[in-house]
Amino acid sequence: MLNTPIKIGALLLKLTKNIGYFFLSIPDRIYKLIKKFPKLKIRKFRTPKFLKKIRNVPTHILSHTGKVFKNIRLFILGFAASLLLIFIPYVVQSWFKELPNPEMLTVAQKYGPTQILDRNGVLLYEIYSDKKYEPVKLDRISEDAVNATIAVEDSLFYIHRGLRPDSIIRAFRKTFVDGEKQGGSTITQQLVKNVLLTPERTFSRKLKEAVLSLMVEATYSKQQILEMYLNNIAYGGNAWGIQSAAQKYFAKNAWELNLAESAMLAGLPSSPSLYSPLNDMGVAKERQKYVLDRMVSLGYINSDEANAALEQELNIVPQKDFIGAPHFVNYVRKVLEDMYGSNFVNRGGLRVTTTLDYGLQQKAEAIVFDEVQKGGKYGFSNGAAVVLDVKNAEILTYVGSYDYFAPGWGAFDVVTSYRQPGSSIKPVTYSLALADTYTPATIIKDSPVVYKFEGSEPYRPVNYDGKYHGNVTLRAALANSYNIPAVKVAKAVGPDNIVSLGKDMGLTNWKVDGSYGLSVTLGGKEVRLIDLANVYTTLARKGSYAELSPIISIRDGRGYEIYSKKQVYPRQVISEEVSYLMWSILSDSQARLPAFGTRNFLTVEGKQIAAKTGTTDLIKDNWTFGFTPSYTVGVWVGNNDNKPMNKYMASGLTGAAPIWNRIMSEVLAGKTNEVFDMPLGVFVKKEEGCNRSEVFIKGSNVPKSLCPATERAEKAD
Structure with a gap:
């Protein structure tokens, strides 16, 4: 049992010794370089007298002194290397500690907007910060929408384990060689980037994205990852998630989307403002065609289905945010923020049943x-x-x-x-x-x-x-x-x-x-x-x-009652x-x-x-x-x-x-x-x-007569 730590110690000693010899050889290498080029200006740093003195010192003294200094230097360098071996794992561990927990993905997608309802359950308004978000289960999303998303965003989604080296290399070449911007992220990477990380463009964040993507793939099934992605990706404006996008552009639910609508929405996440049908229908149709072509090439649909979808006229219905009893909603919102703070109100997915009778409210308005x-x-x-x-x-x-x-x-x-x-x-x-x-x-x-x-x-x-x-x-x-x-x-x-x-x-x-x-x-x-x-x-x-x-x-977002009006x-x-x-x-x-x-x-x-x-x-x-x-x-x-x-x-x-x-x-x-x-x-x-x-x-001052005041003697100033 004792042999193992001794062997490890010997190995570490040998490693530190080699490191020490490497550092010790640096001055000799520099000296040889100086001698090799005597005409360089660096020649002024040579000290012939000092070298002469060294040459005149007896060899056995130089040998003994050299060994002492050599051992001291080896000890110092070995000690430094040992500290380094201890410090590196600590740094790595600290770096990993800073990584968000992949389990936060389920928390992030769990809660939708805070809903304010009237006393009969009529929706008055949905409160959200900068994202209108309504999660849906994967089996409640149109199959065409799922397939279109995979086709255009990550065709090997079901094969890779979070990263695709070929996509990363292609994106690197396009960006740094051809000068074109090219994404190389998998669906898993996009999910991590949108939910767990900040949007900063640094090497450190890209490294975190890669590590977290591997961790997410090891934690969740492909179906779970796809569901979380479709519920968290941006589709333009304040629409986050496929359900909000379906309502924003087509005034329908995610499970009601047809092939043409699905292809249109699937093309948005890479550049929502550029491909938005609300901004430029021509560009949006070109993007839709690209998505349909990808679906054909991957065998999701045939050419006839793609052509039919491309020719289908889209009924774009831009939706304004509905607000019923608006002044009352703002009044309730302030009450909620006083109770829980604006962060929790915006992101907590609360379901608030109010005292308002919206039917009577509409009549009063x-x-x-x-x-x-x-x-x-x-x-x-x-x-x-x-x-x-x-x-x-x-x-x-x-x-x-x-x-x-x-x-x-x-x-x-x-x-x-x-x-x-x-x-x-x-x-x-x-x-x-x-x-x-x-x-x-x-x-x-x-x-x-x-x-x-x-x-x-x-x-x-x-x-x-x-x-x-x-x-x-x-x-x-x-x-x-x-x-x-x-x-x-x-x-x-x-x-x-x-x-x-x-x-x-x-x-x-x-x-x-x-x-x-x-x-x-x-x-x-x-x-x-x-x-x-x-x-x-x-x-x-x-x-x-x-x-x-x-x-x-x-x-709250889990369905638990956290407040109930007390008896008056x-x-x-x-x-x-x-x-x-x-x-x-x-x-x-x-x-x-x-x-x-x-x-x-x-x-x-x-x-x-x-x-x-x-x-x-x-x-x-x-x-x-x-x-x-x-x-x-x-x-x-x-x-x-x-x-x-x-x-x-x-x-x-x-x-x-x-x-x-x-x-x-x-x-x-x-x-x-x-x-x-x-x-x-x-x-x-x-x-x-x-x-x-x-x-x-009873007990008050009752007048003798209730006849008109002008007929009464009682007066008061």
Whole structure:
């Protein structure tokens, strides 16, 4: 057993000794070369005195000294050689460690694009980074497409083991001798280059490509390699893989491709832009003929089949990427990226089921588009709308603008942009008041008032009609959207408290920092449409707030569920009793008669709905919100450039209200009328003398009489 390492050691010693002798002979060789050419300039480096001194040294001393130095030099060189023998395997091992694992091929081809679906499984959009990719099994790919690919790319695919020396030599000769660019890669090499390596042109990368190709051939069967190749190769634009290419060029699946189509696609990977039928059909047909000729020469088809395929007219159908509910898709994409990061969203092959009802979405989009087209005479050019599911806190429709594809501003999402809400914010103020000492019957004096604050101009609120209405009940003030009573109530309850409640009800950008004045109750602080709609949803949910969810479930590329919408556990922010009073007021069509008349867009026949409008002072924003126990609809109209609308035409009944009415009618079509159940803490007081009734929270200040305010002694400033 000991003889083996001794023999190896002797062999290594002999090897290092030979290496040492080689290096030792170099100075002698140089000296002989110098003597051979004495006339060269290098002659000046000769030192006759030194040589003479050496010659005068006794031979036995020189012999002994030479042996010592010789042994030292042999030792040093041998030691260096030993280190080299140890170091070389380490370098090789490190180089191999840097190689990608061939098993990454299965991971790379496993996951397609992230799909965003509506609640019923309707595809809304596919998310991918720079590659549209949809893998298919080999047995689901047209046989003609498979044969055409092998014929033109690698005719000896089933014979070689990853590399073809003849192709490499031919490519080398064409490139470096003839000056022409010529590929010499096998299908396996192309797969490795496209999936596992970078596209850099270096000797190191080519070496890695060759080694990895051999490793891939040793790891996978030919069928697996071919399947991975056909699913990962580029066919032009963002189409990666035969399935994406079939859909991009012919609007069909990979298994539906005929011979002519297969030959056309098989010719693309070597130069997708040059041979693309979308760029130059003449060049594309020449390439198709070349592929068909290759198939004939290899026996895949006969000449008649090739000629028939060549003469066949190709129905090229360039496909645009479909996107349904585009603003909503972008909203969901941002939510996904916040959850998982953009890399995982782009490449993870997720299947995202959203809350959107695409059927209802299409109807809402059509309504918004139609009404905005009529908006010229009112001075608005854009609109947006949302429909929310109250009980499940879900987004059912999401229309971010009247036309996503309109040039310039169409893609801008109004649903999540900040706009002034006008009077549509008043329910927050009145909810706070009703939770305090106010009742729907509380008298508020609608008369001129001036508020003076140190360091600022006096604040004089006015009503939208420029009139004063005297003593009005809180019900009448809110139902008719009178401004002066709303400001007086805001002064009584405090702007900071209004902001605090607004935040609790769903206004995500509101912060209690003492910077808000009384104008907050008239829409002085910007909000988002989606958030304000959720405020009304909080009222519809009996005073309970819940964060909106656009997603029901998410499955990863393997089909495992990685996210499921949790059961809604809303947080009570105002009492059920206050919510009921608000619903009672906002659904009272009789109470709003003075401002809105009998014929208005805030009612849907056969349905009891709470509704509120809002318009900003300069008529830049116009809103309508409404809710039932199950649904909330919110609508905005205006101009993206903040240009004011027609001040004579844009009111709460002409801008957003018609859109709101049509969408709410679609939402409630075929559904029974829903009303809110009266909480135990609420009771009804009737006044027989003037045939009036009102709802009150038990324990609140109930007036002695409900007769018209002008006949009552109770007044309030």
